[in-house]
Amino acid sequence: MDINKLFNENEFVLLDGGMGTMLQRYGIKTGEIPELLNITSPETIEKIHTQYLDAGSLIVYTNTFGANRYKLSDSGYTVDDIVGAGVDIALKACKDRGYVALDIGPLGKLMEPTGDLSFEEAYDVFKEIVLAGRDADLIVIETMTDLYELRAALLAAKENSDKPVFCTMSFEENHRTFTGCSCSAMALTLTALGADAVGVNCSLGPAELLPMVEEISHWTHLPLIAKANAGLPDPMTNEYNVDAVEFAETAARFADMGVKILGGCCGSDPEYIRELKKQLDGRRFIPRKEETDGGKDIPTAVCSYADTVVIDRPRIIGERINPTGKKRFKEALKNNDINYILGQALEQANAGADILDVNVGLPDIDERAMMVRTIKALQGVVDLPLQIDSTIPGVLEAALRIYNGKPIVNSVNGEEKSLTTILPIVKKYGACVIGLTLDENGIPKTADERFAIAERIMHRAEQIGIPRKDVFIDCLTLTASAEQAGVMETVKALHRVKTELGLRTVLGVSNISFGLPNRELVNSNFLQMCLTNGLDLPIINPNVASMTGAVRAYKLLTNIDTDAKEFIAAYNSASAPAPAPKSQELNVSPEGLMYAVQSGLKQEGAQITEKLLETTDAMTIIDEILIPSLDKTGADFEKGTIFLPQLILSAGVAQAAFEVIKSKMPSDSGKVSKGKVVLATVKGDIHDIGKNIVRVLLENYGFEVIDLGRDVEYEAVVEAATPDDVKLVGLSALMTTTLGSMEETIKLLRAKRPDIKVVVGGAVLTPEYAEKIGADFYAKDAKATVDAARKVYGS
Amino acid sequence: MIKIDRIDREQALRYMAYREGVISPAAEELLDECEKRLLEVIKPKFVYRIFEITSSYPLMIGNVLLPGNDIADHLKGCDRAAMLTVTVGAEADKLIRAMQIEDMAKAVMTDAFASTAAEQCADMAEKAIADETGANLTWRFSPGYGDLPLSMQKVFLEFTDARRRIGVSCLDSDLLAPVKSVTAVVGISDDPIERKRQGCLSCALEQTCMLRKRGSHCGYK
Structure with missing residues (x-):
């Protein structure tokens, strides 16, 4: 039987029900490893499969949910033994009346940075399972709560097998998994990475899972899967509270929603499948619109595992994670100072960035290793989707492997070499991509020529299967001081790309003012012109209030930010508190600085230091004010009259003062x-x-x-x-x-x-x-x- | 779903090694901010399972052996015991990581608030057990207390099905992940129980506890 046929027919596909539930009935106890039964009692497992097939299941899951090298480490068996036996039993039970799905569950260890399992190790462990189960008809990765772990499993499956892969995650009542993954991020990411069907299993009953499946259905054109529990477990008896008939009636509502692949999870048994089959008998599966049209109307969006950013309005891409022209950033890269980079990310997130560009390219560092390290660290602290920025295909690929979401690749261009090396990587990992309108001949002068390159990039992307909506075009900003006549060509090209090709547009804005005075004024005016002409993704410094403000004001004035909600949220609270009257103690004097340090007043401390430097020698400030103040707070801490956060706060003020001193005497900063x-x-x-x-x-x-x-x-x-x-x-x-x-x-x-x-x-x-x-x-x-x-x- | 609306400030301050003295207005403001931001991200959850005590020395609950004399002494006189696992979720870990970049003073505060929230969550689990059984409970006893080895974490997680039900797992080093999680056992008896609270003397950290070094305690003196 050809498994791929299943996808084309207008029939529902019935999965099996709970394996654990059945094993408990056969007397397995908590603490035993259920997968060992594949060796010690294969007839029990076969009996369970047969009961499900008799009840109407077309696909049965092998008894290999936890058959990974960690769980089997002390069992005396290898993954090959247990998974191989599990697949053999299912194949024997199925003969010609069903398909065997290699079942892969979570590894039982948490991924970095919350846990200690690295992405690379997880990939290896999953690969071992995939290879051991190569005789199965398809692969299911289920009960996942961490999208990162699921990505590792899906990549391992796709790269080591040509079988279809089903992916299901377990969501809680708040529509998120334990690790915070959202329904939309899950659907977007897995669709992009090449899953063959996606959906939900376990955690809740069918009634509770209905709204989550509904949400997922808006974000993918893939067939949907629903394998719910038999309701919720009773905390006293651990019995599930929905019987077979009620389960089937509720689960049939998944079918109304356009779910093709249905089954049961914990608490369900062959009776549940039998009832479900009864419910579906005589009904034909009607594919959703998204499935038949390839999802062309699904909104263009990028995501991390937690945040989905729909590009249906101008969205700010923060440009600050980039060493170009930044001495301090270069220093941080050379010294592997990841905290500095994370600080830049958090600052931009707080300032209003929607997406963060990440560029860590520097001639004398290992860019690939640095990029991987930076992306891993970034996704441990910020939720914003990332834009991976490099000219080196190997760097892009390494970053795309470990990125936990659907990112943007920055960038491809019209050069043949770029098109043939970058686009296949973008396709494989399912990213969005920025196309720069330049080619072998450089940046064309006219808008028409840039438009032509944009069109070419779009066609080439579509040819290898990248959806048109995932291609964003950058018409390239030239500096007004050098090429004043070129400014409007950029704006015109952008307008044509947006209106005639219907593509999203992106533009690095700040370059426009290079070499001019009052750069901020030029930048914010140019930004407004571009927004009005159809710019979707300005790449700017979000920490500059006038730039972020220009985007917010544009959204307000164009009625995108309805009822000015976003605008008011951004500015109402910020303008409210009047600066507190300065305490008498905070005057510009050694005593004032000491007071600031001891009270934890960072800004004030920095201001006083700046003023003091006009009259006082830097080393005097350090040795006679800052160090003694720190000694005093240190002594107070020892005595217990101040507590740890206060000590840190005081030290933070001293640090701010040191920074001021350093910036005022760059030449002999070594002394500090x-x-x-x-x-x-x-x-x-x-x-x-x-x-x-x-x-x-x-x-x-x-x-x-x-x-x-x-x-x-x-x-x-x-x-x-x-x-x-x-x-x-x-x-x-x-x-x-x-x-x-x-x-x-x-x-x-x-x-x-x-x-x-x-x-x-x-x-x-x-x-x-x-x-x-x-x-x-x-x-x-x-x-x-x-x-x-x-x-x-x-x- | 359970909810925590406020975090016990006094307990959280103890975790920050606060003893006495005036908390500066700047610090006070940060404390409020940290509590607020933490409350926005935590997802408190608990699971527990009640077992018959099948042997007193060595202590067996259901078919699980809990090694050591301390836990056996602790559950003396009980006929049942509940194993529980609680967590405030992975987002708390993430917030604490971000705070360490943003402002270390806030990180210390948030870390302490999150530990307190996990304890509050464990209190709620205990209350649920008390309500369900209508019986008397001993204090909580966790792996790592007395001579109950920390390596028992795995067993607690497995028997409460915590990985699947509330997303708590265990590192190779036997620490829980998410970090702000707690596993424990409480004894259950229909007869009155002398509530021997776990004190410093039976704590595994007796010699090294940071709070004790500062002359403070974690609340279970």
């Missing part, structure tokens, strides 16, 4: 650094808030911190500590299980740098243990680490 400290949370340990607090405090006290992050290899610590000017290494461990790593790290350090000092801290450490493993200092808290650093560097 009190010395270098390498920090790491040791190998095996991934909890790093304590280490991060130490970092902030050290920086605020004027030390330069080389932060290696968490779960750091011994050798990486040694390498970072090799330069002679590093005199102190700080190591943190939270778990008794990782104290061994700490000891190993210190041993290796001593071998290479016998003179270096080591300070250790973390919840499970004691002064005695610190001494035993050869540390020089035991830090009971963050402040104590600062004290150690000051001792080592004599400040």
Whole structure:
């Protein structure tokens, strides 16, 4: 039987019901591994499959839900043994009357950064299952709650098998999964990545899942799947509360909605399938409009796992994650300072960006590794969809593999080489793509020529299967100072692309004013002109209020922002609080600065410092005001009269003051650094808030911190500590299980740098243990680490 | 669905190692902001399962062995026990990560508020168990207390079906993920129980507890 035929026929496809439910009836206990029955009691499993086939199931799921290398590690069996046997049993049961779906469930470990499972490792574990189950007719990836994990599984399935892949996730009543994945993000991402059918299973009963399936149906042209539980479990008895008849009646409403593939999950048994079959008998499956027209009317949208941004109105793409022309950013890239980049992301998100462009290209760094690291870190803290910006296909592909959503690729252009290398990658991972209107001959002067390139890019994209609506065109901004006559050509080209090709348009705006005075004025006027002419995606600095404001005002005036909701939300609260009258204590004087530090008033502290610098020497401010103020708050903290957040706040004010001083004396800024400290949370340990607090405090006290992050290899610590000017290494461990790593790290350090000092801290450490493993200092808290650093560097 | 409207400020301050003294207006303002932002993202959930106690020494509940004398002593006189797992969800972890970039003072506050919220969620689970059974309960006892090894986390998660039902899992290092989650067992008896609260002396962190070093405590002194 040809599985692909199923998709073309106007018939419903019936799946099976719960496997676990049946196994419990056959006496399996909590704690046992149900998949081992494939070896120890194959007849039981076969009997269950047969009962479902008798009841009307056309597809049965193999008993391999948890058959992964982690769960089987102590079982004495390999994934190959268990999955192979599971598929064989199902094949035997099905013979010519059903199809076998290789069942793949979650791995039972949480993905980074909440958990400790990396994307790459998850891919390998899924690949092993896919290969072991190669004889099945199709693959189902089910009960997923993390889109990231599901993406790893889907990629593993698509790259190691040519069988159709069904994907279902488990949603909670709030229409999100446990990890926060939304229905629209799930549908958009999986459709783009090449799933063959998508839907929901487990978590809730059919009545509760109806609205979620409805939502999913608006975001995909793929066939839909619904495999609900038999209602909700009774907390006392754990029995499910919907019987077979009621289940079938409710589940039939999925069919009304255009769901093609139906079955049951926990609590359902062959009786439920039999009733469901009765409900559907005599009915023909009528495909949804989205399925028959390829989803051409589904809105153009990009998403992270949590946020979907529909491009139905101007949306701001933040441009700040880009080293071009930014000394501080370049420095951050060279020093692997990911926190600086994350700070840039959060700042733009707070300022009103809808999407963030990510460019980490610098000639002398490993751009691919940096891009992967940056994207992983970004998706751990911001929900905004990302735009992956690089000229190197390998960098784009590496980023697209691990991006947890549907991103934008920036960019392809009209050059043959670009079209043939970039578009296939965009297609494979299902991204949206920006087409630049330039080719082998450079940027054409006229709007008509740029329009022609845009059209060519669109056709080439469509030819390899990228939907037209996922192609965005950038008509390229030239600088007005150099090519004044060209400005309107850009605007005209943009207008034609928008109105004649119906494509979304994107434009980097800030270039327009290069070389001119009052750049902000030129930028915001040009932005308004472009918006009026059909610009959908301005790439701007959202932190500049007039730029973000221009977009907001445009949406207000064009009646896109109906009832001015967004506009009022953005500006009403911001204008409300009048600046609080300045306290008497906050005058421009050493005492005023001390007061600001001790009260945690960052802005005021920075302002006073700036004024003081006019009359006072920088080192005097540091040594006679800032350091003594910090000493005072440190002493208060020791006494317990202020608590940790207050100490950090005060240190933050001092840091702001240091920043002012640094910016005023760029040439001898070296003087401000009190010395270098390498920090790491040791190998095996991934909890790093304590280490991060130490970092902030050290920086605020004027030390330069080389932060290696968490779960750091011994050798990486040694390498970072090799330069002679590093005199102190700080190591943190939270778990008794990782104290061994700490000891190993210190041993290796001593071998290479016998003179270096080591300070250790973390919840499970004691002064005695610190001494035993050869540390020089035991830090009971963050402040104590600062004290150690000051001792080592004599400040 | 359960809901937490307010976070116990006093308890949260204890987790921030607050002892005495005036909290500056700037810090006070941040505390309010952090509590508000956390309440917007947490999704408190709990699951529990009640077992018969089938052996007292060593302690068996259902067919699960809970090793160590401390847990056996703790459940003395009970005929049933409930295993529970609670969480405030993965979004809290994410917010704390973002706060560490934005402002470390806020991160410390939010972290403490989230720990407090998880405890409040565990209180709600306990109340549900008390309501269901109408019986008396012991205090909560978690893996890592006394001589009940932290490696029992996995067993607690499995027997409460926490991975599937509320999305809580366990790292290789036996810490829970999301971080702001709690597993525990409470003893159940129809007879009155002497409520021996877990104190510092039977806590695994007795020697190393940050709060104790500062002369404070986590509330279970």
